[in-house]
Amino acid sequence: MLSLNDKKKFVERGAAELKKYSSVGVVNLSGVPDRLLQSSRNKMRGSTTFIIGRKKMLEKILESSEETKELAQHMSGTSAIVLSNEDPFELYRRFKENEIKLAAKPRQIAPDDIVIESGETSLQPGQAVTELKAAGIDVKIDKGKVVISKSKTLVEKGGIISQNLAKALHTLDILPFTASIVPKAIKSGKVLFTADVLGITKEDTLANVARAFAQAFALSSEAGIVNQYTIVPMIEKAFDEAIALGVDIKAPDSGIVELLLEEGYAGAAALNAVQGS
Template identity: 35%
Template sequence: MVLYTHHLPQWKRDEVEEIIRFSKEYKLTGLVDLHGIPASQLQQMRRNLRGLAVLKMTRNTLIEHAFSELGGEIGKTAGYIDGQSAMIYTNENPFKLYRKLQDTMTKMVAKPGDTAPEDVVISKGPTAFPPGPIVGTLQQAGIPAAIESGKVVIRETKTVVKAGEEINEKMADVLSKLDIRPIDVGLSLQIAFYDGTFFEPGTLAIDETEYFNNIILAAQQAFNLSVNAAYPTATTAGAIIGKAVREAKNLAVEAAIYEKDVVELIIGRAQRESLAVKSLVE
C-alpha cells in the first residue's frame, strides 16, 4: 500500500494506484480540463480518442495524492491541476496528442459569465428575424439593428465582446438568438509530461504549414550559403562544381583565352560585337 494513501477508503486507494500504474505504463502523462463539456459530448470525445489515448476522470485530490507518491519530475504535474482536471495517457508524442485534442473542440453557445476566447464580432447584414421586439433586444445589447424592407438587419459590423471579457446575461441571450457560438468546448490540455520534459500548450500550438515552410526556406538558404561560400557537402558539391565551371568559362571568354571548351563562345561573342559595330556604322 502506498505511503500517501494508507488512510484512504479502498475505492480511493484503487483510484490512486491506477493513476500511478498508468503513469508508469505510458510514455506521456497529461492533464486536461473538462470544464463546461456536456456529458454526451464528453462520451463522444472519449470514443474519438480510442486507440490513441486513455482518458481517466477522477477527483483532483486523488490526482494530487498519486503524484505525491510518484515524486520526481513527474510529481510536479500536480502543480498544473486547475479546475475540473482529468488524466490523459498515451504513447504518442505530445504534438500529436495536442492536435488530436484540438480536433475535439466544438463551438458552443455562450452562457452568462463565460469568458470570450476571442473577439465576438457581429457582422453587418440581414438576419432571419421578422420585424418585432427582437429589434429592441438587439439595440439594448448595443447592436445597431433596424427594420429595412420588412427584415431585421444589423446596420454595421461591430465587436460586441472583446477577447478575455466576460459575456453578460443579456449578451449571451442575444448571441444565442443569432446562433453565434463563441465558446470553444473540448478537452483542453493543461500540461503533458513526456520523456522527462514538460510541454505546455503554448509550446505545442504550432502552425504545421508555417513550420514546414520555414524548414523548406532554411534548407534553401543553407544550400545557397554552401554554394556561394564554396563549402562542399554531399548535397551541394555538384552545384558548386557547376558554378565554378560557369565562372571559369565566363572568365575565359572575357579574357579571350583560347581553350577548346570556350573558343566557340569567344568567336560567337566576337561575331555579335562585330554585328553591333556594323549596325552603328550603317
C-alpha cells in the first residue's frame, strides 16, 4: 500500500509527464485482458506512455493542469492516462488496431451471427464429436476426420450463447468476440475529442462528403442554381430541350435541319411501306 508521500510523488511525476506531450487521453481498462494491455503497451512503446494507478490519483494528475482537468470526468472504473505526441485520430486508430480475438463464454450475447461452415475439420473422432452434437452441429466421420455436414447459423446476433455452444466453439477454435482498448476521450491543445468523434474513419468521412455533395447537386439543379458544378449539366439540359422543342414544332433551324430531314425520311419510308403493302 502506497504511503501518503508515495502518492504525492506519483501525482507530481504524472503531472510533470503531461507537459511533455501534445495529446492526453483517458482509456477504460475495466474488463480488458492483461495480455491485451501488455501487447498494446509493447506495440506502442516509444510513441505512447501509459500512466496506470488508482482512479483518485489519476484524477489528481489530470486536474493539475487547466488543459486536462476536464478529462477527469471521463474516467470511470479501472482506467489509465495515455500520453502521446501523435494526432488524436491516429492514436485512436492504433489502439483499435491492437484488438485481440476472444473465445465465447456461456451466457454471453453474440455480437454477430455465429455461423459454422460445412467441411472437414482438423479434429479427431472422440469427445469432440459429442461436444459438437450437443451444440446442435451436424457432424459425421469421414476417413478418420470429423466433418461438418452442413452450414448452419448456430446463434443469431443478440442471441445468448449456451454452455454447450461455448464449449463447441472453443473446440473448433472459433473466437467470435474481440477486445480492444478504446480511448474514451483525448485532449489535444484546447480541443477535446470524445470516442464517438474519434471513431469516425476516413472512409466514413469520404462517404458522408460524397452523399452531401450528391444531395446539394440535386437540389441546386432542381432549383436552377448556377454554380461551377451545375453550369455544364444545366447548359446540356437546356440544349437538349431546345433541340426537342425545335424538332417538335418543325423549326427550320440550322441546328436541327438534319434531325428534321431524318424524321421526314423515316416518315416517307413508313408511308411507302404502307402503300406498297
